[in-house]
Amino acid sequence: MAAKIMDFDKALELFEPVLGFEVHVELNTKTKMFSDAPNSFGREPNTDLAPVDLGLPGSMPVVNEQAVRYSISLGLALGCEIAQSCRFARKNYFYPDLGKNYQISQYDEPIAYEGQVEVELEDGTLVQVPIERAHMEEDAGKLTHVGGSAGRIQGAEYSLVDYNRAGVPLVEIVTKPIFGAEHNAPQLGAAYVRTIRDIVRALGISDARMERGNIRCDANVSLRPRGQEKLGTRTETKNVNSMRSVERAVRYEIQRQAAILADGGTITQETRHWHEDTGVTSPGRPKSDADDYRYFPEPDLLPVVPSRELVEELRAALPEPPAARRRRLKAEWGFTDLEFQDVANGGVLAEVEQTIAAGTTPAAARKWWTGEIARLANEAGCETSDLVEPTAVAELQKLVDAGTLTDKLARQVLEGMVAGEGTPQQIVDARGLAVVSDDGALIAAIDEALKAQPDVLAKIRDGKVQAAGAVIGAVMKAMRGQADAARVRELVLERASAPEA
Amino acid sequence: MNDITRLTAAELADKLAAGEVSAVEATQAHLDRIAAVDGDVHAFLHVNEHALDAASDIDRRRAAGEQLGPVAGVPLAIKDVLVTTDMPSTSGSRILEGYMSPFDATVVARSRVAGLVPLGKTNMDEFAMGSSTEHSAYGPTHNPWDLERIPGGSGGGSAAAVAAFEAPLALGSDTGGSIRQPAHVTGTVGMKPTYGGVSRYGAIALASSLDQVGPVTRTVLDAGLLHDVIGGHDPHDSTSLTDDWPSFADVAREGARGEVLKGLKVGVITELPDSGFQPGVAESFRASLEILQAHGAEIIEVSAPHFEYGVAAYYLILPAEASSNLAKFDSVRFGMRVDVPGGTVEDVMAATRDAGFGDEVKRRVILGTYALSAGYYDAYYGSAQKVRTLIQQDFTTAFGQVDVIATPSAPTTAFKIGEKIDDPLQMYLNDLTTIPANLAGVPGISIPSGLASDDGLPVGIQFLAPAREDARLYRVGAALEAALVDSWGGPLLGRAPVLGGAR
Amino acid sequence: MSEITPDLVRHLGVLARIRLSDDEVERLTGQLDVIVDNIAKVSEVATPDVPATSHPIALQNVFRPDEVGQTLTREQALQNAPDAADGRFRVTAILGEEQ
Numbered sequence A: 001m002a003a004k005i006m007d008f009d010k011a012l013e014l015f016e017p018v019l020g021f022e023v024h025v026e027l028n029t030k031t032k033m034f035s036d037a038p039n040s041f042g043r044e045p046n047t048d049l050a051p052v053d054l055g056l057p058g059s060m061p062v063v064n065e066q067a068v069r070y071s072i073s074l075g076l077a078l079g080c081e082i083a084q085s086c087r088f089a090r091k092n093y094f095y096p097d098l099g100k101n102y103q104i105s106q107y108d109e110p111i112a113y114e115g116q117v118e119v120e121l122e123d124g125t126l127v128q129v130p131i132e133r134a135h136m137e138e139d140a141g142k143l144t145h146v147g148g149s150a151g152r153i154q155g156a157e158y159s160l161v162d163y164n165r166a167g168v169p170l171v172e173i174v175t176k177p178i179f180g181a182e183h184n185a186p187q188l189g190a191a192y193v194r195t196i197r198d199i200v201r202a203l204g205i206s207d208a209r210m211e212r213g214n215i216r217c218d219a220n221v222s223l224r225p226r227g228q229e230k231l232g233t234r235t236e237t238k239n240v241n242s243m244r245s246v247e248r249a250v251r252y253e254i255q256r257q258a259a260i261l262a263d264g265g266t267i268t269q270e271t272r273h274w275h276e277d278t279g280v281t282s283p284g285r286p287k288s289d290a291d292d293y294r295y296f297p298e299p300d301l302l303p304v305v306p307s308r309e310l311v312e313e314l315r316a317a318l319p320e321p322p323a324a325r326r327r328r329l330k331a332e333w334g335f336t337d338l339e340f341q342d343v344a345n346g347g348v349l350a351e352v353e354q355t356i357a358a359g360t361t362p363a364a365a366r367k368w369w370t371g372e373i374a375r376l377a378n379e380a381g382c383e384t385s386d387l388v389e390p391t392a393v394a395e396l397q398k399l400v401d402a403g404t405l406t407d408k409l410a411r412q413v414l415e416g417m418v419a420g421e422g423t424p425q426q427i428v429d430a431r432g433l434a435v436v437s438d439d440g441a442l443i444a445a446i447d448e449a450l451k452a453q454p455d456v457l458a459k460i461r462d463g464k465v466q467a468a469g470a471v472i473g474a475v476m477k478a479m480r481g482q483a484d485a486a487r488v489r490e491l492v493l494e495r496a497s498a499p500e501a
Numbered sequence B: 001m002n003d004i005t006r007l008t009a010a011e012l013a014d015k016l017a018a019g020e021v022s023a024v025e026a027t028q029a030h031l032d033r034i035a036a037v038d039g040d041v042h043a044f045l046h047v048n049e050h051a052l053d054a055a056s057d058i059d060r061r062r063a064a065g066e067q068l069g070p071v072a073g074v075p076l077a078i079k080d081v082l083v084t085t086d087m088p089s090t091s092g093s094r095i096l097e098g099y100m101s102p103f104d105a106t107v108v109a110r111s112r113v114a115g116l117v118p119l120g121k122t123n124m125d126e127f128a129m130g131s132s133t134e135h136s137a138y139g140p141t142h143n144p145w146d147l148e149r150i151p152g153g154s155g156g157g158s159a160a161a162v163a164a165f166e167a168p169l170a171l172g173s174d175t176g177g178s179i180r181q182p183a184h185v186t187g188t189v190g191m192k193p194t195y196g197g198v199s200r201y202g203a204i205a206l207a208s209s210l211d212q213v214g215p216v217t218r219t220v221l222d223a224g225l226l227h228d229v230i231g232g233h234d235p236h237d238s239t240s241l242t243d244d245w246p247s248f249a250d251v252a253r254e255g256a257r258g259e260v261l262k263g264l265k266v267g268v269i270t271e272l273p274d275s276g277f278q279p280g281v282a283e284s285f286r287a288s289l290e291i292l293q294a295h296g297a298e299i300i301e302v303s304a305p306h307f308e309y310g311v312a313a314y315y316l317i318l319p320a321e322a323s324s325n326l327a328k329f330d331s332v333r334f335g336m337r338v339d340v341p342g343g344t345v346e347d348v349m350a351a352t353r354d355a356g357f358g359d360e361v362k363r364r365v366i367l368g369t370y371a372l373s374a375g376y377y378d379a380y381y382g383s384a385q386k387v388r389t390l391i392q393q394d395f396t397t398a399f400g401q402v403d404v405i406a407t408p409s410a411p412t413t414a415f416k417i418g419e420k421i422d423d424p425l426q427m428y429l430n431d432l433t434t435i436p437a438n439l440a441g442v443p444g445i446s447i448p449s450g451l452a453s454d455d456g457l458p459v460g461i462q463f464l465a466p467a468r469e470d471a472r473l474y475r476v477g478a479a480l481e482a483a484l485v486d487s488w489g490g491p492l493l494g495r496a497p498v499l500g501g502a503r
Numbered sequence C: 001m002s003e004i005t006p007d008l009v010r011h012l013g014v015l016a017r018i019r020l021s022d023d024e025v026e027r028l029t030g031q032l033d034v035i036v037d038n039i040a041k042v043s044e045v046a047t048p049d050v051p052a053t054s055h056p057i058a059l060q061n062v063f064r065p066d067e068v069g070q071t072l073t074r075e076q077a078l079q080n081a082p083d084a085a086d087g088r089f090r091v092t093a094i095l096g097e098e099q
């Protein structure tokens, strides 16, 4: 499977990459796009179904009004025109995850078209990504491949189909060809997907959890030799479902295609699969009917004609665009470029914002979300934002500010929070983690330590204050870390000079 | 022969309401009739083993003083294109043999609520593709007027059931004439409502933009009674109209008094000259026009220049939509599966659809796939949709001049079983006069106009009205029906051969 | 004459997932050729100025409120399945050997 690849920089010297993305966003409506069955996740197979989700004979689709509203909002947030009138079409192809063997989608009349999204790269560079269209459609069911090698479709003995996801509302966002990304091409892919995620999250129209497939990206990559006008042949790498993978997949395709082209080969226009484990793409099976979906207007559904009043109402309710919001927050928080990029690239902008809103300083909020919480998320292999609630983080920081917790203790409390042990105060109480603020207990421990290390006492009395470290260490150990080291130091110096010591 | 099965639905409903006949008696009489004649006619694919339970439930409720609807206790035959929870629904196809729907079609659910007693499911051309019911996977239905002949199609089973007195009422579906053309060849009444007037939910889709469910009966009044039960808005069908409809039964009763014919402007279409019809059909049609005139109607020639493109447009739109609608029959979730040892799911699907679909279905699915495929869409499907616009414009222009349009319901009387089966194109021309209504969405009714002088078989006259003017058809249909029955000295079906021996 | 050829019919069979025998291909080629010749006449009057009509009665904005209704039980969902396992529909391998 290992194809020949070219060094990335070399590839960029010879070729200009042209990108395109198709991002599918699952909407978080209560019900499906065309049926009143629940739009749910993780339920028992084949339990959230209405007749039309299974394509049962005689069943008919009816459009979910909320899904239309969400789609319009998303279109507006992408800077698109909202169609005066649009309609659904049938995309015909046979596949067992498709209850009707056609997908109800939109073809020549999407609900939104001609937009532009501002995407910010890690170094703060702004890139305008042109949007071709955003259209409404339905999701397919889920296949599980049994037998053969590890659940792969190839070599499986049989497959099982769960249609719960069939009919979940989707908006597919299609970009125009993106030129000029050059060395940033891989990074732009990730940043674009992140921007879409931020937009749909801010709109509140999707759960936007990539690990659950709420947002799925197909990445189109083509190369053209420097100086050539004509676009090269593109490949479409399907379902690249994390931002990091989008970045890796785009990089890999650039390197793979460059190697083929440099050898005088040609690129096959095809869909490709991304392999997370090996970091390569492989060709999908050529489908005999892939090019001929026999689209025609869905006769069971009628045109959607959004009133201009509705469009303006939804436009007025739009949240701030992500890039503009970043600029505003950066200024408000007084972060350096680097500090802000830390937060933004960590995907915790909203969390930091909410933590600050709950009463912490920007610095403290940033420190938690880009530091300890990010580390724990990394360990757990999940999104930082999924780990704890911003309000709980603010509560934790308040305990630090009040002197109840040291930084070290606070980290232990955080672990408890992540483990679901309760609020910070509950964890402090349950684990007995509060700082010992009773000087009496500290003095007793200090006196004990000084008695045990008379040489140290002598050095301190000689003015060699740095020798106090050994005593402080012993005291902290005796207090099981639950003491404020600065206060211990103060008291050690005080006791060392006291006559009875 | 003067038994319960000879009563019209309206007469039977009166006797049920008066307590002269019980629903169980009425149902049993029809079950007996089915047992006696359906071996010859083969109108039914399935007889409802719960029919008597449903009937006795109606009797119990009536005895308990419950206020029941006007047709409670009247038996009903249901075209097998409509899904039912208590009987298999096959749409006449082998691929759906034994299929049990978890939900009732809206028209079936409404019929149950109204107290109609489902007698069984009626035969049809497979997936409603045909004009003769010869394309049923379960064998043809025979015309009660002549068992050697076709009962029309696709709803030949419903029409034959009604004509053979196996049921007073039946449900049909009409995509290009499948209610009206069988009515024409069996001497019965068939009404295709305005598109959206009756819910399609639970009707196994043939061509979604053309299909419409409607009543199949022996009289116009009975059609109105059944239409009142099944019609009206259904939120499960996005194309369902939200209009308030009058009681079509009331309208039919009013129409039967005949005054509506005075000054009525009846259009006849220039482009459908008599020469295009079997002489006996054209003659019967002319005779009906004379009766209309005698009652004060004015016959006006109107031009519908695009009707001649109707059949072509229909045979593009229907197969195209059908090719997509029938894709769901793939052996995964329901229906037949043919095992292909060592085959992939694609192989299994293709083998199943080869074995499960009959020739006519394959022909139309392949044709529709072609009409929609890349490079052909504009020339075929796209052009057909434009013809639709032109036919609608023809109707608009015509209805600017006349109140209703009249045509013979079909070009010929019932032909012999097997006569046209190998000539699809000839078969398709059967729907010449009925198709424009489906393309334009307007309502159409076929009522018996008499027997053809050349072969003694039934002929129907079709009336068409503007969209949403279904009431006009009941009024006019009932008026002409009354005049004709008067002239015949009794219903046309009284002259049909007695089947299965007199009781 | 229209452009219906046996190869085209075979391809349409693949698109429509119907395994057509050679006999069927031959028969359908002839029949479709005649039918297509007859129905192709729609293009005579379908000039660019004529709008297409996809729905016989023009309606728009027919929506359903986003409210959960009654769902099928799993037993109902699976009751007609030719094959099922673990609460799911079972199908044979989706792809042949890897190519």
Ligand SMILES: [Mg+2]
Binding pocket: A022, A218
């Ligand atoms: Mg795509």
Ligand SMILES: [Zn+2]
Binding pocket: A024, A137, A172
């Ligand atoms: Zn899509």
